[in-house]
Structure formats: C-alpha cells, structure tokens
Amino acid sequence: MAPTGGSNPNADDLLVLLAVARLGRFTAAADVLGVNHTTVSRRIAVLERAVGGRVLVQTPGGWELSDLGRRVLPVAEEIERAMQSLAVAAGGAEEVRGTVRVASPDGFSIHVVVPAAAALHREHPGIDCELIAATQRLRHHRSGVDIEIVVGEPPVHKAIAVRLGQYALALYATEEYLARAGVPESVADLARHTLVYYIESALQVDDLDMATRGLPAPAGSLASTSVFAHVETTLASGGIGLLPDYMAAMHPRLRRVVPGFEHPLSYWAVLREEALRSRPVHLMLNQIRRQGARTVSPDAQPPAR
Known part of the structure; x- marks a missing residue:
C-alpha cells in the first residue's frame, strides 16, 4: 500500500502522475491530459502533500519517479484500469482509449510507423497517434514520447530497448x-x-x-x-x-x-517501463513490430497477437 500523508490522494492527481511517469515531461503530460503544464505541476504538488513526500525527481533528462512515486504508481494504474472497466460496463463494449506518441527516423516513420498507426486506429478508433519524424541519436531522457525509435542498438538506463528489424x-x-x-x-x-x-x-x-x-x-x-x-x-x-x-x-x-x-544496421524502440504497461502503447509497439517484420526485415517473425 502506498503511504499517505494528511489526506487521501485524489484519483485525478494520481492519473496526472501516471502521465508524467510515462512521458517524463510536464508539458507532454499536459498535452495528453488536455490541461496546461501549471495545472500538472499543481496537481503533482497536491499529490505529494497527500502522500507525504516527493513522487518525482527532476534529472538532466526529465522527470523520473522517486522511490515513493514507484510505490504510488501501481495505485494510479489500478485507477486507470478501473475507469476503463467502468467505461466497458457503461457502453457494453470494450474500447481502448489514449494517445500514443512516437518519435522515429523519417524513412521508418513513413514505411512502418504510419501504416502501423493506421492499422491500430482501425482496430481501436479510441487510440490517437502522434508521430515525430526525426533521424537523431537516442535522447537519453526519452522525454515527451511513449516510443522512441533509433538506428543502432542504444545504451539504455531505466528503460527497455526492443529490436525492431x-x-x-x-x-x-x-x-x-x-x-x-x-x-x-x-x-x-x-x-x-x-x-x-x-x-x-x-x-x-x-x-x-x-x-x-x-x-x-x-x-x-x-x-x-x-x-x-x-x-x-x-x-x-x-x-x-x-x-x-x-x-x-x-x-x-x-x-x-x-x-x-x-x-548493416538495425532499428530499435526505446520505452520507459511505465509507458510499456499502458495498453495503447503496448498495442502500438506490437503493430510497429508487425509492420517492421513485413517491410524492413521480411524474413523476421512478427510478434504474436
């Protein structure tokens, strides 16, 4: 159980923490949540008073979860799952919703990420995809995106690297x-x-x-x-x-x-662990791997559904 301070944490504040944990930036989380970055900062401050300590620490590469934040995060994820279950119960059908941000080299973007995003949106119209096309080295902070695709095997810290082709x-x-x-x-x-x-x-x-x-x-x-x-x-x-x-x-x-x-070269996807536990992000990664197996490495086996 996550520790608490003088009051019970607000569910909305916990969901704000979840967005920052996945994206690493207040501004990126604000865009996804449809608020401004000062609102994100204020909600995190309220949450920290409620749980009695810092849930985020600022690093040269962006915001990371503190030890307390890592203990609080599962509660936020459970709230997210509960809200999704409630939407299913109310609507009678499961609908995965959310926004997935992908940064990728331009060639891979057009030939792999774009068709992958289109296929994902056909299957799950509630998932929106935002694509940033850029050929650059790994940004070690991985801030502002859910999935960062780079050329060459990347050195990662507090992240997961997945070979795409x-x-x-x-x-x-x-x-x-x-x-x-x-x-x-x-x-x-x-x-x-x-x-x-x-x-x-x-x-x-x-x-x-x-x-x-x-x-x-x-x-x-x-x-x-x-x-x-x-x-x-x-x-x-x-x-x-x-x-x-x-x-x-x-x-x-x-x-x-x-x-x-x-x-010879290879493409790799880099994700925060918190982002990979998001179902829209997980579904998008699988679509990218599937499309990459067909386009970049035709002999490779795509991931199982």
Missing part, C-alpha cells in the same frame, strides 16, 4: 547515371563519382556516420538531412545513393552497384 545501407544508381558516369567496379572507383547521402556536419547518428568511413572521398556530393531526398536524388540520376536496401527495393529503376559493399 535489421537492414543495410548499400549503393544504388540509375542506368542513366551509370551510362553517363560509368559503372564502379570497386569501392575505390567511387572516388570518381558523386555520392548521395547525409550532410556530414548535420548527421547525429554514429551508426549512419560510420557507413561512409570505408569509402573514398567522392568527386562530388549531393547531401540532405532527409533519406527521401537521397532516394529522389538518386532516382533523378544525380549520383550514387547510399540508401536503405528496403527503400531502394521499392524502385525498380535503381540498380545496386559494388554489391560487395554494405553497411
């Missing part, structure tokens, strides 16, 4: 480009070609940065922060693109060159 970066070009510039027979030949890839100074993901370390300095470059720009530039015969194999496979006009070269 593997892919490879390989070299592709159109026949038009190759007819004009010649077909490279080896990695060394790439020194005479234009390379299409990320802007080096803007690249924040070490695993993506390492992909070019085995390549010679190209004769020219066409760079962008978007993988979709890489694909379109390569399709426009602008150069040889260093592209995700699963995206290049969607375009018959792209021919793989220097087939001995590839840079």
